[in-house]
Amino acid sequence: MPLPLLGLVSLILLIFALKQRKVAIALSLMSLVTLLLASTPLVANLLIKNSQPTSFAFNYLKHPNIDKIVVLGCDINPNPALSANSQLGNCALTRLVEGIRLANIYPHAQLIVSGGGYEKVTNSALMYKTAISLGINKNRIVQNPNAMDTAQEAKLLASKLVDYKVALVTSVSHMPRAKNLFNAQGINVIPAATDYHNFATFPWYKQLIPNAKALLVVTQYAHEVIGNAWINVRRTINPEAL
The missing domain is CATH 1.10.287 (Helix Hairpins)
Known part of the structure; x- marks a missing residue:
């Protein structure tokens, strides 16, 4: 990174x-x-501008029915003194909010929250508790707590998603890799991307000033470049790897 x-x-x-x-x-x-x-917004925007297509954003007008809504895990900050939503990082919260929005649009769809964790706290458990606190019936929610990366999420969830219409919620920068891995498991997901960024709206003088958020976005971009390269290497060695 x-x-x-x-x-x-x-x-x-x-x-x-x-x-x-x-x-x-x-x-x-x-x-x-x-x-x-x-770390400058100018360079960050140049790097990400072609990796955030609005076509990955979910359009409910094109999809009258959705059976499953899968929200992929992201960052967590375990602290038992805090509420579940306060233990979810910004990335995880952004994804969960989109998942809950879709759950309200499709009241009969199952909401699947995914992601492992550490210190005996999982991403899926925190999302589960937060979704309930925000009005989603607990009987609609399924957890996937054992997946520590996207490849594991796709493998562990594949059997639950076959033959269903599935909306996949994740960050827009992560969507191509996530979609690739789910497709490889035979699951044709419908992108529901979130966590978009746009530094072009910054005033010109702020475009050239190093910014922690810009560096974070560049780090996410680099993570996806490396992640996609790793998938290609693994599949070159073993086509059945991922």
């Missing part, structure tokens, strides 16, 4: 500069400049 990778490279090069001063300092400078540029 951009922050740990470039930060580590810069640190190593600065240490190396004690012996090979000019080359190491030049490379360290390039690394730090790259990190700062990747």
